[in-house]
Amino acid sequence: MSRATLKDVAELSGVSITTASHVLNEVPGKRIKLQTRERVLRAAKELMYRPNELARGLRTKRSGMIGFLSDRISTTPFAGRMIIGAQDAAADAGSLLLLLNTGGMDPELGERGAEALLERQVDRIVYATFYHQVVTPPANLLKVPAVLLDARSVQARVSSVVPDEVGGSRAGVEELLAAGHRRIGFVTTDDDVPARGLRLAGFRQALEVYDVPFDETLVVVQDPQPRGGYLGAMDLLRRDDRPTGIFCFNDRVAVGVYQAARELGLSIPQDLSVVGFDDQELVSDSLWPGLTTAALPHYEMGRWAVRTLLAQIEARPSPATPVHKLMPCPLVRRGSVGPAPFAARLP
Amino acid sequence: MSRATLKDVAELSGVSITTASHVLNEVPGKRIKLQTRERVLRAAKELMYRPNELARGLRTKRSGMIGFLSDRISTTPFAGRMIIGAQDAAADAGSLLLLLNTGGMDPELGERGAEALLERQVDRIVYATFYHQVVTPPANLLKVPAVLLDARSVQARVSSVVPDEVGGSRAGVEELLAAGHRRIGFVTTDDDVPARGLRLAGFRQALEVYDVPFDETLVVVQDPQPRGGYLGAMDLLRRDDRPTGIFCFNDRVAVGVYQAARELGLSIPQDLSVVGFDDQELVSDSLWPGLTTAALPHYEMGRWAVRTLLAQIEARPSPATPVHKLMPCPLVRRGSVGPAPFAARLP
DNA sequence: CTGTTAGCGCCTTCAG
DNA sequence: CTGAAGGCGCTAACAG
Numbered sequence: 001m002s003r004a005t006l007k008d009v010a011e012l013s014g015v016s017i018t019t020a021s022h023v024l025n026e027v028p029g030k031r032i033k034l035q036t037r038e039r040v041l042r043a044a045k046e047l048m049y050r051p052n053e054l055a056r057g058l059r060t061k062r063s064g065m066i067g068f069l070s071d072r073i074s075t076t077p078f079a080g081r082m083i084i085g086a087q088d089a090a091a092d093a094g095s096l097l098l099l100l101n102t103g104g105m106d107p108e109l110g111e112r113g114a115e116a117l118l119e120r121q122v123d124r125i126v127y128a129t130f131y132h133q134v135v136t137p138p139a140n141l142l143k144v145p146a147v148l149l150d151a152r153s154v155q156a157r158v159s160s161v162v163p164d165e166v167g168g169s170r171a172g173v174e175e176l177l178a179a180g181h182r183r184i185g186f187v188t189t190d191d192d193v194p195a196r197g198l199r200l201a202g203f204r205q206a207l208e209v210y211d212v213p214f215d216e217t218l219v220v221v222q223d224p225q226p227r228g229g230y231l232g233a234m235d236l237l238r239r240d241d242r243p244t245g246i247f248c249f250n251d252r253v254a255v256g257v258y259q260a261a262r263e264l265g266l267s268i269p270q271d272l273s274v275v276g277f278d279d280q281e282l283v284s285d286s287l288w289p290g291l292t293t294a295a296l297p298h299y300e301m302g303r304w305a306v307r308t309l310l311a312q313i314e315a316r317p318s319p320a321t322p323v324h325k326l327m328p329c330p331l332v333r334r335g336s337v338g339p340a341p342f343a344a345r346l347p
Numbered sequence: 348m349s350r351a352t353l354k355d356v357a358e359l360s361g362v363s364i365t366t367a368s369h370v371l372n373e374v375p376g377k378r379i380k381l382q383t384r385e386r387v388l389r390a391a392k393e394l395m396y397r398p399n400e401l402a403r404g405l406r407t408k409r410s411g412m413i414g415f416l417s418d419r420i421s422t423t424p425f426a427g428r429m430i431i432g433a434q435d436a437a438a439d440a441g442s443l444l445l446l447l448n449t450g451g452m453d454p455e456l457g458e459r460g461a462e463a464l465l466e467r468q469v470d471r472i473v474y475a476t477f478y479h480q481v482v483t484p485p486a487n488l489l490k491v492p493a494v495l496l497d498a499r500s501v502q503a504r505v506s507s508v509v510p511d512e513v514g515g516s517r518a519g520v521e522e523l524l525a526a527g528h529r530r531i532g533f534v535t536t537d538d539d540v541p542a543r544g545l546r547l548a549g550f551r552q553a554l555e556v557y558d559v560p561f562d563e564t565l566v567v568v569q570d571p572q573p574r575g576g577y578l579g580a581m582d583l584l585r586r587d588d589r590p591t592g593i594f595c596f597n598d599r600v601a602v603g604v605y606q607a608a609r610e611l612g613l614s615i616p617q618d619l620s621v622v623g624f625d626d627q628e629l630v631s632d633s634l635w636p637g638l639t640t641a642a643l644p645h646y647e648m649g650r651w652a653v654r655t656l657l658a659q660i661e662a663r664p665s666p667a668t669p670v671h672k673l674m675p676c677p678l679v680r681r682g683s684v685g686p687a688p689f690a691a692r693l694p
Numbered sequence: 695c696t697g698t699t700a701g702c703g704c705c706t707t708c709a710g
Numbered sequence: 711c712t713g714a715a716g717g718c719g720c721t722a723a724c725a726g
Contacts, residue, residue, distance in 0.1 A: 003465075005719055006719065006720065006721095007719075007720095015696075015697085016696070016697045016698080017720080017721095018697060018698080019695085019696055019697070021720070021722095022695095022721095025721085032695065033695060036695085036696080050462060050466050051719085051720080052405075052466065052468060052718090052719050052720070053466045053467050053468070054401055054404055054405055054410060054467060054468045054718095054719080054720095055702090055718070055719035056719075056721075057401055057702095058399075058401055058402050058405055058703065058704090058718090058719080058721095059719085059720050059721045059722080060702085060720085060721070060722095061702075063401060064467075065445070065467070076427070077424025077628065078427075079427035079431065080423070080424060080426035080427035080428075080430065081427075083426075083427065083430065083446070084426065087446050088448070088450070091447070091448070091450075096445050096446065096447055096463065096464075096467065097445070097446040097447075098443050098445055099415075099430070099434050099443065099444040099445075099446055100434070100438070100443055100444075101431055101434050101435070101438070103435070103438075115397060116443065117443075118350075118397065119397050119398060119399065119400045120400045120401060120411075120412070120443065121400070226635065230635075252629065255633040255634075255635075259635050262609070280629055281424065282599065282627055282630050283629050283630060283633055286573055286599060286602040286630055286633065287602075288573070288602075288606050352702090352703055352704085353703065353705095354703075354704095362712075362713085363712065363713045363714075364703090364704080364705095364713085364714095365705085365712070365713055365714075365715095366711085366712055366713070368704070368705060368706090369705095369711095372705085379711065379712080380711060380712090383711085383712085398703085398704080399702090399703050399704070401702095401703080401704095402704045402705090402718090403703080403704055403705075404704095404718095405702090405703080405704075405705095405718050405719065406703085406705045406717085406718050408718080
């Protein structure tokens, strides 16, 4: 019941193992007589021969596997999309993904994880976090070509890909500005994550483009959750000069903003326009009206990571000059942005 | 820069490869003099020796890899949880997951995918769908021990694990009944998925437990989306004898039900109690009040699948008698169920 | 065109 | 207790 080997094929077709190998691999430059060729092929089919990629890898020093190392259990629904993106890119090149989630941020766990992958002779490694972060990747990971996914490093010379948070939030806020809104609130977070500073930067850039002065009092800090969104929006919307548009740190915050608006009798988008960030499927379109939001490009980042890795020159652990890719966060327009109320448009 | 091999260790420590191997593997029954033992260990450490698992596998016929084959790209946020569950169980046993998503339901793709995993000598295979389904697994997949994840098969003799849809919906509906509700609507789907019939069965079972007659007119069929939930709830709630509780086919439907309730001026849970299914994180708790719902146990199913596989006796593709596991769907209580309005409690 | 000879790195008898 | 020999399945020179 165990699988047929090359030897079996060779014996059945009465040629040497080498010849069988040549035929089956269509070695370029090795011309083989049509007759023997067919004999081998027939035998292979008859025995249902399948190469043992493991043995092949032992010989060629290429396993055809890409290690996907991640630092902690993802409770986010994003994990799947990154993994699938990476897997698709790998599959396109005939490689498979070998998965390892260390389940913690302990650096030693990372080292051990990378080691486990290396022992399996993975050709390259993707080091992923499930949340845009600044990390120090395990050192041994760089023994093979590697790239950082949804993370970047300051010291290490590795390519990386992260969402273009600035561009995404700028596009989101510009969407509001283009609709005529001039007083725009921002419910953000005080979590110490790169996204915080970057999304704020995008917010300010958009205002600059439209020559709208930045009003610090319109920026409120809250937990990046529905509850925080609710509180933040309540704060903003109960003012006399309430904003007509609110930009949210993420979609979950927007959920709370919707609640607050409803409670205050403001309808979206007639009385209030809202823009989110993340495009968490099933959140942004579970709201009514659908939430206009900047999408985190997880699938694309996963794909980019593996593609970049695969394009890298063999045996050179790190490229001469690492690439730091900012993946665009496309704006998904649903129904939460409308023209600014007339009164508000006047200076 | 390439890695040290066993040979290098042997040479450095002045013993034979065999001895080095014995030391490093702590072969039982092979007692080695403490002195040489330490010499080998020191050399190994000095050279930072790491075994080549690939070569080891070639010899031992065990790769330490478990294939994770799935039939289509998951756009669901569930994929990640199943994969992580499987990966965790694998890691517990020192195995790694080799991922392959065929990206389609074409049976031939499945065969090819299984073949690719087999060529890499995976020890076992998990065949997963990202949605409870009845499938015909690729035949070649059964060449190694396999189990079906979130899927089951009628003909094939394979173990499988699926959510206990009946139990979950029964618990959800009983939650409503226990709160005193007697007129309970059910907004379901006409999609041809196992969940449809099973969740309806659970609904009916719960009624039976409480001796409440099943009223067909309270079951409305809609798209399993927020929009469908909205329409279904509108239908139910505008009746004179409107239900005081609604059980939803899934959480997304519940989103629509919330909208309808709001529009009709009914507040949850004072005027209307709602129960969902799936516990899609970020949906169920993005609603206000939080949605009480039966959780799909994706992580647990993934974990169970791999554990079961690992417990299976080596080299026996399928167990004498396959196990079909129903994984409980625990009820997650949030704030959407309240006591039935007093008037409604009277007969 | 085809076969021989050598391993890849490791484990496993089986002798010393 | 230790080592020599053989082979897992496959490929890569290099000869014929």
